Amino acid sequence: MTGGGEIKTNVRSSELKLQEEKRRLALLNESLTRSNTLTSGMVSTLDNFERKLESLDELVTPVYEATNELSFLLNNVDHSLLLVDSVLHYYEICNELQPTISSGPGGNLTEYLSELDRLEEAVKYFKRTTSVSERERVTQLFDLGRQRLVEETDKLILRYANPLSAKELIELCEMSETNRNDIHAMQEVDMGTLRRIIEWFNAHGFRQGLIDSYATKRGTMIRRSLQLLAEHLGKSSVRRISTNIIQPSPNLSTNNTSSTDTSKRPGIKLGDMSRLLKRPSGPGTLPRGVNSPVSTTLTVIEDNAMFDSSDHRDTNNYKLLLDAFIILLQRDRDLLNYVFPQELQSLVFTKLIELPLVHMREEAQRLCESIERLPHKLDSGKFAIYGIFSILKWFRKSRSTFSKLYQESDVARRQQFTTLSETFEKSAVIYLRGILEEVTTDTSSPSQGGNVHPLTSHVLAFMEGLLTYEDTATTIASKYIEQEQRSTSGGSSRTEKGLYDLGTYFARLIRSLHANLSKKIDGYMPRTDTVIRSIFLLNNINYLLKRLEGSSSLLTMIERCQPNFLSKYQADLQTSLSDYTKCYSSIIIPIQQMFEYDNNNRISDTKLRDRDREQLKESFSSVNTAIDTIRQQCEQYIVSDVVLRKRLRDEGKKLILELFKKYYDKFAHKDFTKHREKYIRYDPVALERIIDNVFEHRA
Numbered sequence: 001m002t003g004g005g006e007i008k009t010n011v012r013s014s015e016l017k018l019q020e021e022k023r024r025l026a027l028l029n030e031s032l033t034r035s036n037t038l039t040s041g042m043v044s045t046l047d048n049f050e051r052k053l054e055s056l057d058e059l060v061t062p063v064y065e066a067t068n069e070l071s072f073l074l075n076n077v078d079h080s081l082l083l084v085d086s087v088l089h090y091y092e093i094c095n096e097l098q099p100t101i102s103s104g105p106g107g108n109l110t111e112y113l114s115e116l117d118r119l120e121e122a123v124k125y126f127k128r129t130t131s132v133s134e135r136e137r138v139t140q141l142f143d144l145g146r147q148r149l150v151e152e153t154d155k156l157i158l159r160y161a162n163p164l165s166a167k168e169l170i171e172l173c174e175m176s177e178t179n180r181n182d183i184h185a186m187q188e189v190d191m192g193t194l195r196r197i198i199e200w201f202n203a204h205g206f207r208q209g210l211i212d213s214y215a216t217k218r219g220t221m222i223r224r225s226l227q228l229l230a231e232h233l234g235k236s237s238v239r240r241i242s243t244n245i246i247q248p249s250p251n252l253s254t255n256n257t258s259s260t261d262t263s264k265r266p267g268i269k270l271g272d273m274s275r276l277l278k279r280p281s282g283p284g285t286l287p288r289g290v291n292s293p294v295s296t297t298l299t300v301i302e303d304n305a306m307f308d309s310s311d312h313r314d315t316n317n318y319k320l321l322l323d324a325f326i327i328l329l330q331r332d333r334d335l336l337n338y339v340f341p342q343e344l345q346s347l348v349f350t351k352l353i354e355l356p357l358v359h360m361r362e363e364a365q366r367l368c369e370s371i372e373r374l375p376h377k378l379d380s381g382k383f384a385i386y387g388i389f390s391i392l393k394w395f396r397k398s399r400s401t402f403s404k405l406y407q408e409s410d411v412a413r414r415q416q417f418t419t420l421s422e423t424f425e426k427s428a429v430i431y432l433r434g435i436l437e438e439v440t441t442d443t444s445s446p447s448q449g450g451n452v453h454p455l456t457s458h459v460l461a462f463m464e465g466l467l468t469y470e471d472t473a474t475t476i477a478s479k480y481i482e483q484e485q486r487s488t489s490g491g492s493s494r495t496e497k498g499l500y501d502l503g504t505y506f507a508r509l510i511r512s513l514h515a516n517l518s519k520k521i522d523g524y525m526p527r528t529d530t531v532i533r534s535i536f537l538l539n540n541i542n543y544l545l546k547r548l549e550g551s552s553s554l555l556t557m558i559e560r561c562q563p564n565f566l567s568k569y570q571a572d573l574q575t576s577l578s579d580y581t582k583c584y585s586s587i588i589i590p591i592q593q594m595f596e597y598d599n600n601n602r603i604s605d606t607k608l609r610d611r612d613r614e615q616l617k618e619s620f621s622s623v624n625t626a627i628d629t630i631r632q633q634c635e636q637y638i639v640s641d642v643v644l645r646k647r648l649r650d651e652g653k654k655l656i657l658e659l660f661k662k663y664y665d666k667f668a669h670k671d672f673t674k675h676r677e678k679y680i681r682y683d684p685v686a687l688e689r690i691i692d693n694v695f696e697h698r699a
Helices: 002-103 109-127 132-159 166-174 177-182 188-203 207-235 270-277 295-308 313-339 342-352 354-372 382-397 399-405 411-441 454-489 502-524 530-550 552-561 565-601 610-636 642-667 684-692
Strands: none
Touching: 002 109, 002 132, 109 132, 109 188, 132 188, 132 207, 166 207, 166 313, 188 207, 188 313, 207 313, 207 342, 207 354, 313 342, 313 354, 313 382, 313 399, 342 354, 354 382, 354 411, 382 399, 382 411, 382 454, 411 454, 411 502, 454 502, 454 530, 454 552, 502 530, 502 552, 502 565, 530 552, 530 565, 530 642, 552 565, 565 610, 565 642, 610 642, 610 684, 642 684
16 A cells, blocks of 8 residues: 555656646747747848948948048148248248348347258258259358358457467466466356357358367467567566476366466576576686695586576577467367367367467477587587476476377377477487587697596586486487497397486496597697696596596496496596606606615715715706606696595605605715705605695695
């Protein structure tokens, strides 16, 4: 029973579900039918809307196309009107701008440049057209406008292009760095105007003419200023000495930092120079009775006094011109920073210095030629030689200033200053050669009394003076010696070139001096007169050694090139000293002969033989004559150096006094004559006194 109930229940449940599904199916069929109906209506509606849209499109499209065409036509009309207006403006611009352009910029530079720009556009337009007449009109007006701008720049430049008078330029050289631009300085407003005009020309491709105009006018001003200064210095009796190397202007540095003020230039008054130029008597003309402690002392004082005034007037004037030249260039270099764009400054400066640089070269050539014509370069003319070396020293110390004037990388343009210094370098080499030639060919006679020859004094004074310019002179001497080596040996090794310095030239100069002194002895003094020959050499060699030993730097320099120099001349001095002592042979020989006679004949102390008496008379007469001769000769000889004089006396005493004392003690007491005062005129004390008084030259 239970199993049948469950089956019935399941059947009933399945039937209920079947009924439910059928009901749902009927609903779905009904919905499908409605959906198909709606779809058909929608498709019909859409088809109808599409047909209406197509009809509308057929109506709107022609209208749209017509509207677009009308808009395009309207735009073309507007553009055409603008073009017509612009073209008409180009044709009317000449008449419009003629009065303004012709009158120049006046005080409204900005508006004038703007109008020139408009005019330039017209020039460009007519270059593209066939309207020749209009092109010529606007081109002529534009050229006129540019010419008016050039005239405006010329007016601005010339306003500050008046040359400085000599007084103003000297004051400018003495001014401190901060005040240097106060003389004839360009006003800021004018610099601004000039810069705007230059920038306009540079932007429009017309810069070269303006650069040439500016550089020529400013360069002419600098040259004329230098000419006025040179004329003033040539006429002036006041000697100004250039002692300052001009410091670079602060505006020339890359960071435009300020520099310290330069010191004022000291001057030497003519009265002071006159006192310094008064020269005492030379060593060859020492007055008798002068008891100079050392001949070198007198000459050193003399040469030092001269050396204080050794700056040659013309060379000092040229150094002052160089100072003024650099200062004027610095001022114009500073001005370029305010007036010209950076890329143009070097071009303008190079052009600007051409005229003043030509003037400085001409002055340099004139100065060197005038010095070359000077006689006695070793003596009075040596101050001009020192002046040349001082100018070269000026150039060496001014290299940094030259570097600041030019761009650091502009080596080629900096060579313009190098060519200026080369003029003096070539002349200095010629002068060194001339000094050596003057020493070699000097034909003056030996000094009176065998004293120090002026040539010796002049040579040593010249060398000592040249030491002041050692670095510069070493360079020049090296060039001279190198030229000599190339001409004689066809070249030199690197090792040999390392020895070329001022000492080599000095050593050669002294060798030439010594050779000339020896030539003077042979030419003017008899070979038999060994005394005066030896005195002359003693004085000169001793003077040479004294001066060199008193100047350690000079001696060191020479010995670096000639290590045995000092020992050689000391040996020569000793040789001349030995030659001098031969003057006592006239005393020694009769004394020795008398001793030899006594050894052979045994002269008695009591009664003398006739021949003994005659021998003694002859011997004492010979000794007296020899002593008289020596005393008379020494009155003519001059030995100013007290040390040398004492040495000569000591050598004489050492050689003769002991021998004479033995001679006197042995023979003077013998009774060989009734006139003893005639034959026994000198005793050992008297002879020593005579030797002590040689070379005294008492009046």
